[in-house]
Amino acid sequence: MSTLISHSLFPKSFLAREEEMAAGFAKECAVVTHYRLKTVPGQGLVVDPDSKLEEELVVRPTSETIIWNTYRHWIQSYRDLPLLINQWANVVRWEMRTRLFLRTAEFLWQEGHTAHATQKEAEEEAHRMLEVYRSFAEDWMAMPVLTGPKTEGQKFPGAIYTLCIEAMMQDRRALQAGTSHFLGQNFAKAFDVKFQNQHGELEYAWATSWGVSTRLIGGLIMTHSDDQGLVLPPRVSPIHAVIVPIFKKPEEKEQVLAAAHRLATALKQGVEKQLHSWLNFEPVVVKVDDREQYQPGFKFNEWELRGVPIRIELGPKDLANESCVLARRDIPGKEGKEMGISLSAAPARMAELLQEIQKNLFQRAKKFRDDNSYEVNSYDEFKEKIENPGGFLWAHWDGTRETEDRIAAETKATIRCVPFHRPDEKGKCILTGRPSQGRVVFAKAY
Amino acid sequence: MSTLISHSLFPKSFLAREEEMAAGFAKECAVVTHYRLKTVPGQGLVVDPDSKLEEELVVRPTSETIIWNTYRHWIQSYRDLPLLINQWANVVRWEMRTRLFLRTAEFLWQEGHTAHATQKEAEEEAHRMLEVYRSFAEDWMAMPVLTGPKTEGQKFPGAIYTLCIEAMMQDRRALQAGTSHFLGQNFAKAFDVKFQNQHGELEYAWATSWGVSTRLIGGLIMTHSDDQGLVLPPRVSPIHAVIVPIFKKPEEKEQVLAAAHRLATALKQGVEKQLHSWLNFEPVVVKVDDREQYQPGFKFNEWELRGVPIRIELGPKDLANESCVLARRDIPGKEGKEMGISLSAAPARMAELLQEIQKNLFQRAKKFRDDNSYEVNSYDEFKEKIENPGGFLWAHWDGTRETEDRIAAETKATIRCVPFHRPDEKGKCILTGRPSQGRVVFAKAY
Numbered sequence: 001m002s003t004l005i006s007h008s009l010f011p012k013s014f015l016a017r018e019e020e021m022a023a024g025f026a027k028e029c030a031v032v033t034h035y036r037l038k039t040v041p042g043q044g045l046v047v048d049p050d051s052k053l054e055e056e057l058v059v060r061p062t063s064e065t066i067i068w069n070t071y072r073h074w075i076q077s078y079r080d081l082p083l084l085i086n087q088w089a090n091v092v093r094w095e096m097r098t099r100l101f102l103r104t105a106e107f108l109w110q111e112g113h114t115a116h117a118t119q120k121e122a123e124e125e126a127h128r129m130l131e132v133y134r135s136f137a138e139d140w141m142a143m144p145v146l147t148g149p150k151t152e153g154q155k156f157p158g159a160i161y162t163l164c165i166e167a168m169m170q171d172r173r174a175l176q177a178g179t180s181h182f183l184g185q186n187f188a189k190a191f192d193v194k195f196q197n198q199h200g201e202l203e204y205a206w207a208t209s210w211g212v213s214t215r216l217i218g219g220l221i222m223t224h225s226d227d228q229g230l231v232l233p234p235r236v237s238p239i240h241a242v243i244v245p246i247f248k249k250p251e252e253k254e255q256v257l258a259a260a261h262r263l264a265t266a267l268k269q270g271v272e273k274q275l276h277s278w279l280n281f282e283p284v285v286v287k288v289d290d291r292e293q294y295q296p297g298f299k300f301n302e303w304e305l306r307g308v309p310i311r312i313e314l315g316p317k318d319l320a321n322e323s324c325v326l327a328r329r330d331i332p333g334k335e336g337k338e339m340g341i342s343l344s345a346a347p348a349r350m351a352e353l354l355q356e357i358q359k360n361l362f363q364r365a366k367k368f369r370d371d372n373s374y375e376v377n378s379y380d381e382f383k384e385k386i387e388n389p390g391g392f393l394w395a396h397w398d399g400t401r402e403t404e405d406r407i408a409a410e411t412k413a414t415i416r417c418v419p420f421h422r423p424d425e426k427g428k429c430i431l432t433g434r435p436s437q438g439r440v441v442f443a444k445a446y
Numbered sequence: 447m448s449t450l451i452s453h454s455l456f457p458k459s460f461l462a463r464e465e466e467m468a469a470g471f472a473k474e475c476a477v478v479t480h481y482r483l484k485t486v487p488g489q490g491l492v493v494d495p496d497s498k499l500e501e502e503l504v505v506r507p508t509s510e511t512i513i514w515n516t517y518r519h520w521i522q523s524y525r526d527l528p529l530l531i532n533q534w535a536n537v538v539r540w541e542m543r544t545r546l547f548l549r550t551a552e553f554l555w556q557e558g559h560t561a562h563a564t565q566k567e568a569e570e571e572a573h574r575m576l577e578v579y580r581s582f583a584e585d586w587m588a589m590p591v592l593t594g595p596k597t598e599g600q601k602f603p604g605a606i607y608t609l610c611i612e613a614m615m616q617d618r619r620a621l622q623a624g625t626s627h628f629l630g631q632n633f634a635k636a637f638d639v640k641f642q643n644q645h646g647e648l649e650y651a652w653a654t655s656w657g658v659s660t661r662l663i664g665g666l667i668m669t670h671s672d673d674q675g676l677v678l679p680p681r682v683s684p685i686h687a688v689i690v691p692i693f694k695k696p697e698e699k700e701q702v703l704a705a706a707h708r709l710a711t712a713l714k715q716g717v718e719k720q721l722h723s724w725l726n727f728e729p730v731v732v733k734v735d736d737r738e739q740y741q742p743g744f745k746f747n748e749w750e751l752r753g754v755p756i757r758i759e760l761g762p763k764d765l766a767n768e769s770c771v772l773a774r775r776d777i778p779g780k781e782g783k784e785m786g787i788s789l790s791a792a793p794a795r796m797a798e799l800l801q802e803i804q805k806n807l808f809q810r811a812k813k814f815r816d817d818n819s820y821e822v823n824s825y826d827e828f829k830e831k832i833e834n835p836g837g838f839l840w841a842h843w844d845g846t847r848e849t850e851d852r853i854a855a856e857t858k859a860t861i862r863c864v865p866f867h868r869p870d871e872k873g874k875c876i877l878t879g880r881p882s883q884g885r886v887v888f889a890k891a892y
Contacts, residue, residue: 007552008454008536009476009505012483016491026483030455031493032505033479035540037458037472045462047477047502056493059455059478059505090454090536094481106454 007066008090009057014065017190021064024157028094030059030105059092064158064183064209067113068191075205077196078117082125086112101218102175102446109213115205117197119184122206126182129210130163133178141216142233142361143167143223144369145177146392146441148419153404156209160184166416166441168369169222172390174416174443177219180210223365228332230307233361234354235279241267241350242287242303243324246296246315260288260314263324263343267312270347275354304332309357310350326350330357330364375439379430382442386413392443394422396436398429407431413442453512454536455503460511463636467510470603474540476505476551505538510604510629510655513559514637521651523642524563528571532558547664548621548892555659561651563643565630568652572628575656576609579624587662588679588807589613589669590815591623592838592887594865599850602655606630612862612887614815615668618836620862620889623665626656669811674778676753679807680800681725685754687713687796688733689770690745692761706734706760709770709789713758716793721800750778755803756796772796776803776810821885825876828888832859838889840868842882844875853877859888 009032015022036051060066067085074080092106112129116122130147137145145165149155155162159181167175188194188204197203224231234240245260247253264286271284287308289299296313303311313325323340326349330336341349372391376382385393397403397415408414418440427436455478461468482497506512513531520526538552558575562568576593583591591611595601601608605627613621634640634650643649670677680686691706693699710732717730733754735745742759749757759771769786772795776782787795818837822828831839843849843861854860864886873882 009538009552012491012493015483022483022485022491026485026491029481029483030478030503031480031483031497032476033493034477035475037461037468037475037477037504039468039472045458045468045472047458047479051477057476058483092455 007063008060010060010066010069012056012058014069015058017065018158018186020186021158025061025093029061030092030094032057032059060089061091061093062209062211063087063089063091063111064113064187064207065191067209068187068193068207071113071115071205072191072193075115075193075195078198081115081117081195081205082121083115084112085114086110099218099446101221102215107213107215109211111209111211114208115188115193116207117195117203117205119206122184122208123182126163126180126208126210129208130165130178130180133165133180133210133212136212137165137167137177137216137219138362140233140235141220141223142235142358142365143177143219144362144366146417146419147421148417150179150417151401151404151415151440153401153408154415156181158183158186159209160186164417167219167223168365168372168392168443169219169446170225170368171222172372172392172443174392174441174445175215175219175222176416176445177216178210178212181208183207183209224330224361225307226332228301229305231329231361232307232309234309234358237307237309239285239287239306239308240271240354241285241310241312242289242299242308243312243314244289244296244299244303246313252316256314256316256319257288257290259319259343260290263312263314263346264288266343267347267350271351271354274348274351278355300327304329310353312346312350326353328353328357330360373441376430377427382407382413382430383411386411386442386444390444392416392441394439394441395430396427396438397440398432398434398436400432403429403431407442411442413444416441416443416445453509454506456506456512456515458502458504460515461504463511464604464632466632467604471507471539475507476538476540478503478505506535507537507539508655508657509533509535509537509557510559510633510653511637513655514633514639514653517559517561517651518637518639521561521639521641524644527561527563527641527651528567529561530558531560532556545664545892547667548661553659553661555657557655557657560654561634561639562654563641563649563652565652568630568654569628572609572626572654572656575654576611576624576626579611579626579656579658582658583611583613583623583662583665584808586679586681587666587669588681588804588811589623589665590808590812592863592865593867594863596625596863597847597850597861597886599847600861602627604629604632606632610863613665613669614811614818614838614889615665615892616671616814617668618818618889620838620887620891621661621665621668622862622891623662624656624658627654629653629655670776670807671753672778674747675751677775677807678753678755680755680804683753683755685731685733685752686717686800687731687756687758688735688745688749688754689758689760690735690742690749692742692759698762702760702762702765703734703736705765705789706736709758709760709792710734712789713793713796717797717800720794720797724801746773750775756799758792758796772799774799774803776806819887822876823873828853828859828876829857832857832888832890836890838862838887840885840887841876842873842884843886844878844880844882846878849875849877853888857888859890862887862889862891 033056034047034051036048037045038048040046088110090108095105098104114125137143145167150162163180165178167177185204187207193205194202243260245256247256267286268284309329311327318324323342327337375394422438429436479502480493480497482494483491484494486492534556536554541551544550560571583589591613596608609626611624613623631650633653639651640648689706691702693702713732714730755775757773764770769788771786772784774782821840868884875882
């Protein structure tokens with residue numbers, strides 16, 4: 001049987017081994033029950049009842065069960081640890097209400113799974129990966145995030161605790177953008193993964209898992225975009241600048257196009273030199289939009305729609321002045337358009353501008369989040385604010401699942417995170433008045 | 447409903463749209479019928495009957511249906527063509543008899559799908575991709591392949607014709623190593639994909655699809671490996687050479703290790719300079735095996751097992767002579783060991799040797815294939831040779847499905863390919879005596 005078990009399908013019984021995981025994922029599993037279709041005259045293609053599986057297979061909603069079933073064979077001794085497997089994989093979680101990029105029945109994600117000899121090392125790994133995700137979200141995507149553990153009610157099924165990065169979208173809803181789980185010895189026990197430690201004793205291995213998905217693309221769109229379209233942070237944009245040549249007369253065309261291509265080369269070389277490591281050693285891409293069938297105005301709109309950070313306009317008058325005009329995507333319209341700048345100074349200005357745009361996008365998103373974050377001190381205030389205007393509500397909570405569930409049922413707001421960085425302030429739960437060790441962050445979420 | 451359709455699952459009815467495809471894949475489909483499990487006391491985790499799907503979903507065995515259902519929305523005009531989408535994806539084809547790397551119920555593959563305005567362009571694309579696969583198999587994997595179309599009986603369900611690369615493994619069985627399909631307008635018609643041509647008329651698009659899978663890893667192993675383990679062609683090996691330092695006394699250790707690291711750097715730089723493009727601009731990797739807990743003999747065996755093309759031995763005597771010893775993996779044991787070579791000449795010798803090994807592996811595999819290929823002229827001879835010794839049998843065939851099926855039923859040999867490069871020789875079918883236009887290649891296959 002074992003060779004028939006493929007990696008994206010696993011036997012139902014695997015899920016049953018870890019109780020919390022079974023409870024958490026059973027309700028949203030695609031289940032394979034048969035392995036053959038057949039054509040029946042009059043009915044067309046139907047499921048062949050003779051192909052019913054003895055044990056149903058589950059399409060993986062996450063891979064801890066498969067990974068730990070494999071780790072059992074790989075881990076014998078402390079010398080085999082630590083162990084890290086990372087994969088990009090598609091997973092299926094049945095969703096009745098889907099939302100493009102944010103919530104789809106199938107999604108592509110990166111999932112990492114580690115095994116360690118000690119609790120301390122596993123916990124450090126869980127925190128290290130959270131920091132990797134935080135840095136990617138903030139430093140590359142320019143998407144500010146809160147970091148901290150989830151509550152018991154919101155953690156990953158099967159985890160001891162779940163750390164998360166949590167962002168605010170422009171509609172003030174929260175987006176869980178990445179998670180890192182400390183799994184304790186739960187999966188080692190469920191799949192009987194023991195190793196011999198340095199003293200010759202058998203111990204269960206310690207585990208973490210962590211993941212981000214293409215949901216980050218949704219997060220990027222909903223953090224920065226405006227009515228003109230996508231806005232891409234320079235550090236993740238596949239095109240850094242586009243040059244739109246402007247000409248009317250045929251004799252201008254050749255001259256302007258030649259100058260545009262020269263400028264593109266100069267910009268690429270100049271900016272690459274300055275920003276090589278800042279762009280993670282990726283090439284700088286400057287595109288010349290020399291399509292003949294479209295007018296410059298059409299092109300301006302199209303590149304705005306596609307989110308390219310910098311647009312450069314180059315026409316006969318600019319050429320006569322040996323200059324060009326830069327326009328930044330993060331400030332659309334006339335305000336984002338810079339005064340003419342000399343062609344020789346353009347590479348340095350473009351490099352500055354890319355960094356300015358990256359910084360501005362982050363700061364603007366952070367300001368938006370902070371402007372839409374409130375300390376609330378009563379349940380009435382909470383219920384009012386969560387409806388209008390919405391956002392992140394920092395409130396005291398008594399730490400119980402019961403209170404969290406009641407607030408969620410009554411307001412649709414959940415605790416997004418118990419922030420690492422929160423004021424040291426004891427208080428009273430907004431619902432029960434019982435003592436609270438500090439504020440947690442509530443929001444309506446995707 | 448459409449947002450519920452994820453990319454690895456598609457409705458059963460999609461398969462039904464293209465008749466040949468339905469007939470070809472229906473018998474090996476994993477079918478999702480439910481989307482929820484539930485816990486029932488006494489029974490554990492069971493399929494929730496209330497979650498039965500109105501229409502069952504098929505786990506993709508290949509993605510033409512999903513791709514062409516999408517292309518319908520993308521293709522309106524000849525300006526949208528040609529269109530090429532390539533993806534690495536996992537697919538499931540239910541297999542009762544699986545074989546590691548070669549035949550598994552789920553496998554990871556690369557599948558490309560193109561749409562064209564003309565038949566000519568699509569056919570050219572199908573041939574172009576076959577050549578890409580041939581070149582990768584022969585020039586990189588050092589695995590010789592026959593190229594040509596499959597017969598009607600062996601072609602991809604839904605294709606007009608299938609081109610293939612076909613290799614011989616060391617047990618003389620054939621391995622289909624990659625395929626490229628000309629699909630005609632079959633999928634355009636099944637999914638109603640029409641475009642407006644330059645004259646304003648509506649036409650169905652022309653299609654190709656093509657793929658190779660991780661089966662190539664199996665092919666690599668079964669083409670080159672020997673009793674000592676894996677043998678990797680230098681152009682695809684992740685490690686190009688390993689240096690095993692040899693020392694007994696503690697005072698030798700420091701000196702030998704330092705020299706080993708200096709040599710590794712010199713080899714890397716020297717070989718990279720010479721073979722940069724030959725290695726597709728990948729870095730040259732020279733590993734120093736400085737593990738203290740293992741003896742040199744153990745290390746020699748381990749690196750042989752792992753297939754590293756070149757082993758370099760460096761001990762105090764070699765150092766005193768300013769030399770080292772190279773051993774080639776393709777010729778194991780003492781015969782593969784070269785005379786000591788001066789340290790200064792080692793980089794040039796390593797570069798030569800990598801090229802020699804690459805060439806030798808290809809030529810050896812090709813000789814093996816040719817030595818195990820026979821022209822057979824009677825059915826008795828065919829039946830005898832296919833059992834003992836086995837291999838590729840070049841035989842005349844009358845071109846009918848009926849004959850092919852009967853030969854397959856009686857001998858388990860199938861027509862692997864109608865080779866592009868075959869002698870221009872008419873003859874008589876070995877089974878029926880009817881006229882044949884040329885020999886085709888029969889073999890038992892994986």
